[in-house]
Amino acid sequence: MRLSWRAAARLAAFPLCGVWAGAAIAQAPGKAGTSESGLPIPRFVSLKSDRVNLRAGPGTDYPTSWVYRRAGLPVEVLSEFEGWRQVRDAEGATGWVLQSLLSGRRTALVTPWDVKAGKPSPQVPVRNDDSDGSRAVVNVEAGVIANIHGCDGRWCRVSIDRFRGYMPQNQLWGVYENEVVK
Numbered sequence: 001m002r003l004s005w006r007a008a009a010r011l012a013a014f015p016l017c018g019v020w021a022g023a024a025i026a027q028a029p030g031k032a033g034t035s036e037s038g039l040p041i042p043r044f045v046s047l048k049s050d051r052v053n054l055r056a057g058p059g060t061d062y063p064t065s066w067v068y069r070r071a072g073l074p075v076e077v078l079s080e081f082e083g084w085r086q087v088r089d090a091e092g093a094t095g096w097v098l099q100s101l102l103s104g105r106r107t108a109l110v111t112p113w114d115v116k117a118g119k120p121s122p123q124v125p126v127r128n129d130d131s132d133g134s135r136a137v138v139n140v141e142a143g144v145i146a147n148i149h150g151c152d153g154r155w156c157r158v159s160i161d162r163f164r165g166y167m168p169q170n171q172l173w174g175v176y177e178n179e180v181v182k
Contacts, residue, residue, distance in 0.1 A: 036080045037099075044174050045085075046107040047073045047097075054095035058084030065095050072145050074107045074174035090173045106148035106181055108156070108174025110167070114142035126165035130155035137165040146172065151181040 035041040047068055054066040058081040068089075078094065079086040085102060088094045090112040114122050121143055125136035130152070138160070140146075146158040146167065155166045156175060169175055 043077050044074055045077055045102045046105050047071055048101050048103045052097055052101045054097060056095060058096045066093060072107050074109060108146050108148055108172035110140055110144045110146055111142040111171050112173050124171060126163055126167055128165055130166045138163040148181055151175050151179060153178045153180050
């Protein structure tokens, strides 16, 4: 079965200004495992809202560099400053997001590196078992957001729309290599 997600699943960020704001605070990510919140740094989270501003610095006085328009989009938390989180998206853009607009719910983008402007996205199978030889439950386009229900370091249990199955962990942006997610 082919499931088309082209409009809803592509990374939905757009620039508000012609040039990336160069005034961003150049704060290095904290040491692995340390943060103001007590949560690990770096870590993956997802966006809570369909409208999230990515700012050049940790505060509303800093200009908005991007607006994300897709709840559930995974981002990587690199650093923390008070109620703000420095994040990076799958395309490598970094900036600051208000912590209350982030969720601990784990999601991932399916092979976002295969999404090319002006070209059809390749189809990626979601399998009924955690093996390359198992049958495909559904084929989804690269760039689709998958909900992560668990990963063993090689395979992740995912759901996309009403479909559930398994995907190789290395086909997902939103989980680390060899990471176990329970």
